[in-house]
Amino acid sequence: xxxxxxxxxxxNQSVSGDVVHARNTARTAEQTEIALFWVEQSPEGFNxxxxxxxxxxxxxxxDSARLLAVLQMGEFDLxxxxxESK
Numbered sequence: 001x002x003x004x005x006x007x008x009x010x011x012n013q014s015v016s017g018d019v020v021h022a023r024n025t026a027r028t029a030e031q032t033e034i035a036l037f038w039v040e041q042s043p044e045g046f047n048x049x050x051x052x053x054x055x056x057x058x059x060x061x062x063d064s065a066r067l068l069a070v071l072q073m074g075e076f077d078l079x080x081x082x083x084e085s086k
Contacts, residue, residue: 043075
């Protein structure tokens with residue numbers, strides 16, 4: 001038998017494990033470390049890295065926009081290729 005027989009229970013478990021709540025006491029330290037690793041692998045993490053690079057290299061608005069656009073095109077290509085392969 002499943003520990004969560006209905007959808008509302010499953011949703012509550014899912015929401016309580018949200019990575020935003022890094023101090024969640026229902027999660028072990030190892031689970032928190034794993035969650036933080038995977039959230040950094042998201043597009044938000046790559047965008048943050050691109051913004052840092054743009055600041056460090058003193059890119060103007062045009063070059064910063066180009067950097068972020070190329071990054072987004074690469075991410076879209078990755079998602080599209082992954083979807084096509086399934």
